[in-house]
Amino acid sequence: MVSDIWTILAKDIKLDFRSMENFFSMLFFSIIILLIFAFALPADTHDHKTLAPGIFWVTFLLSGMLSLNKSFQMEKENGSMEALLVSPTSRGAIFLGKMAGNTVFIMIIQAMLIPLFSLLFINTAISHFGELLLLSLISTIGFTAIGTLLSGLTTDLRFKDILLPILLFPLLVPLLLASVKITQGILWSQGFQSELDWVKLLIGFDLMFLIISYLTFDFVMEI
C-alpha cells in the first residue's frame, strides 16, 4: 500500500518536473493573481494589513484549482487512466498517491508565494514564514483530500473545468474561514495560540474529508 502510494507520487513528480509545464503555469498564475490584487486594491498599507489574509487564501484556492484540474487530466491525455485502474493497486492507494502529488505541488508554490506576498502586502509576513507554511500544509491536506476526489469525479464529464470549482468551493467554506482566521492570528497577534479553536476545526476538516474521500473514491473510479 505505502509503496504503491509512493510509486504514484514519484511518477507524478517525475513527470511534472521533467516538463515543468504544470509547475510553471501554476507558479506564474499565482504570481499574476497576487499582482492583480496589488493593482486592484488601494495602495494604503493599513488596508493591506486587514485584507492580506483573504488575499493569501484566495490566491491559494485559485492556484490550487490548476493543480487539481491537471491531476487526472494528465492520465486521460496519455490514455494511462485505464492502465492505472487495472494495475494491481487499490483505488485507495491511487487516491492517496494523487493527493500526495497535489499536496507537494501546492506546498512548493506556497513556499514561493509567501515571500512575494510579504513583499507586496504585509512586510512582517516573512518573519512568520514557518508558521504560514505549516498552516498551508494543514489547509492543503484538507483541500487536496476533497479536491482530488472531485477532480477524479469530474474528469469524464462535459464542462469539467467549470463544474469542479462549482462543486468544490462551497464545500471548502469551513477550510477557507479557518485558514483566514488563523492567518489573522499569525499576522496580527500571538500566532496559532490565539485561534486554537480554528486550528482544531481545520484538523477535524482534514481528517473527516481524508476518510470520506478515501472511502468514496472507490465509487468514483469504477469502470
Add this chain to the structure above:
Amino acid sequence: MRRILGILLIPAIAGCGWMIFFWVPAEASMGIVQKIMYIHVPSVMVAYFSFFIAFISSVGYLWKRKEGFDIVACSTVEIGVIFCGIAIVTGSIWARPTWNTYWSWDPRLTTALILFLIFVGYILLRRFTTYGEQQARLSAVIAIVGCLDIPLIHMSVVWWRTLHQPSTILSTQKNVIDRPLAIMLWISVFTMALLFAYLLSMRIELEQKTRAYLKQIANIY
C-alpha cells in the same frame, strides 16, 4: 394515493392561508410582517428534511445499487433546493423590516445559502452527465460529501460571525412564541409536509417515466 394527497392539499393550503391571515393574531412587536414565518420556517424544515432523505438514499444507492434510491435522491434534492431558495428569499423579505437589512451573515442564513449552492452544484452535475449508472454514482458521492459537510459549515460560520458581531440580531429572533402562533406554525409545517409529499410523489413518477422513455429510445437505436 397521490390523488388523495392532491385532494387533501387544496383545502389544507386554503385553510392554512385563511388561518394565517384571519385566525391567528399578529405578533406584537413585528406586526403583520411576522406572518411570513408560516412560510419561512416550514420551508426550511422541508428543505433540510429533503436533503436528509437525499443523503440516506444516496448511501442506499451506493450500497444496494437499486435505481429506486437514485430516483428518490434526485427528486428530493430538486425539491429541497426549491424550498431552500424559498426559505432564503422569504428570510430576506422578513429580515428587511425586522433586522433592517435584506442580508446579514447570520449563521443560519449563511449555512442555508452554502447548502443551496452545494445542491445547485449537484443538479448541475446531473445536467452535465447523461442518464446512466455513472450519473447515479457520481451524484450520490456529491450528496454524501455535501451532507456530511453541513455540520462543519454551520460550526465554522457560527464562530466566524460570533467573534465579530454581538448577537443583537439573534436576540430579536429568540422571542418566546405565543400559544396560537405556535399552533399556527405547526399547522403550516404540516401543510408544507403534505405539499412536500405530493411534490415528491409527482417528481418520482415523472422521473420514472423519463427513465422508461430513455431506456426505450436506447433499445430502439
